[in-house]
Amino acid sequence: MAATLHDVARLAGVSIKTVSNVINDYPHVRPTTREKVQAAIAELGYTPNLTARNLRSGKTGxxxxxxxxxxxxxxxxxxxxxxxxxxxxxxxxxxxxxxxxxxxxxxxxxxxxxxxxxxxxxxxxxxxxxxxxxxxxxxxxxxxxxxxxxxxxxxxxxQNVEGARAATEFLIANGRRRIAVVGAHEGEVIGSAGLRTRGYVQGLEAAGIPYDEGLIAYTTTWHRANGATAMRDLLARGAEFDAVFGLNDTLALGAMRVLQEAGIDVPGDVHVIGWDDLDEAKYSIPSLTTVDPGxxxxxxxxxxxxxxxxxxxTEDHRSLLLADYRIVERESAPALQRESVTAP
Known part of the structure; x- marks a missing residue:
């Protein structure tokens, strides 16, 4: 049979109330008493009745x-x-x-x-x-x-706009001038794609590079297959580019695969950068430079x-909390100057 609160109290030599205080982490319990109760719980394999505790507290846990x-x-x-x-x-x-x-x-x-x-x-x-x-x-x-x-x-x-602008400026600092975007959503303003595209445009404008609609590859969803399809479309229409900004890592990885299939060297001919810093980005060949958005x-x-x-x-529930971002430099877009671009 499962151990009970009474069993723990009997083994520890304390009251049931004391055991309850230890389980509920009440602060006013002597350390030696707490240790005895915890040892008894461990020895008996006692599991607190969470349902009963939650009913008392009004919380589900x-x-x-x-x-x-x-x-x-x-x-x-x-x-x-x-x-x-x-x-x-x-x-x-x-x-x-x-x-x-x-x-x-x-x-x-x-x-x-x-x-x-x-x-x-x-x-x-x-x-x-x-x-x-x-x-x-x-x-x-x-x-x-x-x-x-x-x-x-x-x-x-x-910080989608700021992080995308930093990614674009990172590529520009590496000498890239024709930067394709993979994963834009046509007509979107608010949303990940719209905000990151806006940051991309701001990065171009700050460097005096004109925006070229022909370098934008639109998708619906952001799976690897969408990145591959978008890159095939760019190549089929003869778009000339020396860098690719995938609006997430999976898009970038799909696009990079198609570039390699077409005999285009990454990063020799084209630099590629993604967004998300997924675990798999470390292990692609070449490993993927990306934005860690926090x-x-x-x-x-x-x-x-x-x-x-x-x-x-009862407190006010309207705070806006923004994560910092950083560029994670890897093989697909090696920096000329090995310094990370980080949010201020």
Whole structure:
């Protein structure tokens, strides 16, 4: 039979109340007593009744994480980072995949499943600025990404415009003048693609290089196959370029594969830079130069901010928290001067 609270108290030679105080991490317990109780818990293999404890506290000990597509490496690695950070706080993460579909995202915000959790970290992709009122929810929430700004909840995101401008200026500093973009979304203004394209244009303008629409390769989604297709399109229409900026690493890796198939040397003929600093970028051939947009910081800050809102629900929930970025130089775009470009 499973060990009980009474068993722990009997073995440790203390009261049941003292065992409860140790389990709930109350500060006013003598260190020697705490050690005895913890030793008894370990010896008996006692597991606290979390359901009963949660009923008393009004908390579930779980948070929800809603992401568009775990098939994209960025979101898979972000989920792993969020789960690792939550585990440090003793919190379980329930992961939802929305497919980036607007209606599924709206339905999720009203889903009774969220009653099983204490709060939500939400990365919308289908919703837009016109849906900002949908973020008025009766539970703590932290929003990620670039689809909705100025909402009624905390927002943790990256510096897309600034980071993309830094990536463009990095290529220009390496002597590149004809920089193709892979992954733009036609007509998008707010959103990762729109913001990163804006940063790219700003980088060109600052260097006095004219913008050339013929160097922009549009895609819908950002999988490796889309990067490959976009690069084949650029080559088929005879676009002349000496660098490629993939708006995420998977696009850049797909594009780089097609360049190599076409006999174009990377980085000898064309430099390639991506965005996300995915783990796989270290192991491509050549290894991929990329923008680290602060994914680990975003995960850590989102979890800590949400847990703070859960603990202090009456405080203002409208902070905008921005991650720093840096250029991670690797083989696909080696710098002439070996200095990282970092956010001020």
């Amino acid at each position: 779980a948070i929800a994480l809603a992401l568009p597509d775990l098939g994209l490496s960025y979101f898979a690695e972000l989920a792993a980072d969020v789960i690792a950070e939550a585990e440090k706080a003793g919190v379980v993460v329930l992961v939802e995949q929305t497919g980036g579909d607007r209606q599924r995202e709206l339905d999720l915000l009203r889903s009774p499943r969220l009653k099983l959790t204490d709060g939500l970290i939400f990365s919308p992709l289908g919703m837009g600025q016109e849906d900002v009122d949908a973020l008025e929810v009766p539970y703590p929430m932290v929003v990620l990404g670039e689809r909705i700004f100025d909402g009624p909840v905390d927002h943790v995101t990256m 994914r680990r910081w975003i995960a850590r800050t989102a979890v800590r901010t949400l847990l703070d809102r859960i603990a202090n629900p």
